Amino acid sequence: MSEHRIEVVVNGHRRQATVEGRRTLADFLRIDLGCTGVHIGCEHGVCGACTVIVDGLAVRACLMLAVQADGGEIKTVEGVAAADGTLHPVQQALRDEHGLQCGFCTPGVVMTLVALTKGPETPSGEVLEAAMSGHICRCTGYQGIRRAIRRLAAGEQA
Ligand code: FES
Ligand code: FES
Known part of the structure; x- marks a missing residue:
């Protein structure tokens, strides 16, 4: 078992830790740092529940x-809303x-949409839906998510 000293910035806070080489980013964020919005479902890259933003890109933790x-x-979902609690437009x-x-x-959906809409131009609804x-x-049938995406693509602030 190898151990490594790492330093990351999570939601604006610098964190240092010693982790096993095999520790996933999902377990590190959720269990070691307490970012419980990092949900763990399939654990093999299929469900998207664990999605976070690393250096600007949405990744499977x-x-x-x-x-x-x-x-x-x-950035995890805990760092998406404003400090005063105002929700991000995606939320x-x-x-x-x-x-x-x-x-x-939801946290994974939010992080993917936040990553894709953070630039000066919001991608088309088709890109966001893809x-x-x-x-x-497993709950929504995706229709509410699609409506939210259309709204974001149209540049409407909720
Ligand atoms: S837990 Fe399902 S993609 Fe990571
Ligand atoms: S799995 Fe998407 S809201 Fe329940």
Whole structure:
């Protein structure tokens, strides 16, 4: 068993830790750092529940090792809303359009949409909907998520 010293910035806070080489980023964030919004479902890259943003890109935290994130900047769903609690437009759209029920898939859906819409130009609804092919939702039938996406693509603030 190898152990490694890593340093990452998570939701704006610098964190240092010693992790086993085999520790996944998902377990590191959820269990070691207490970011319980990082949901763990399939643990092999299919369901999308564990999605977080690493250095600006949405990644499956279950498919990445914590040591691979060393030196990186990570955002989890805990870091998406404003400090005063104001929801991010992605969160607000999903809330308003009933894009969630049990909420298990929701942090991953949020992180993918936040990553894709953070640039100056929001991608088309088709692009955002295609990205949802990487997320399994067992509750909503996806229609509320699609409505939220159309709203984001149209540039409407909820
Ligand atoms: S838990 Fe990572 S994709 Fe399912
Ligand atoms: S809201 Fe329950 S799995 Fe998507």
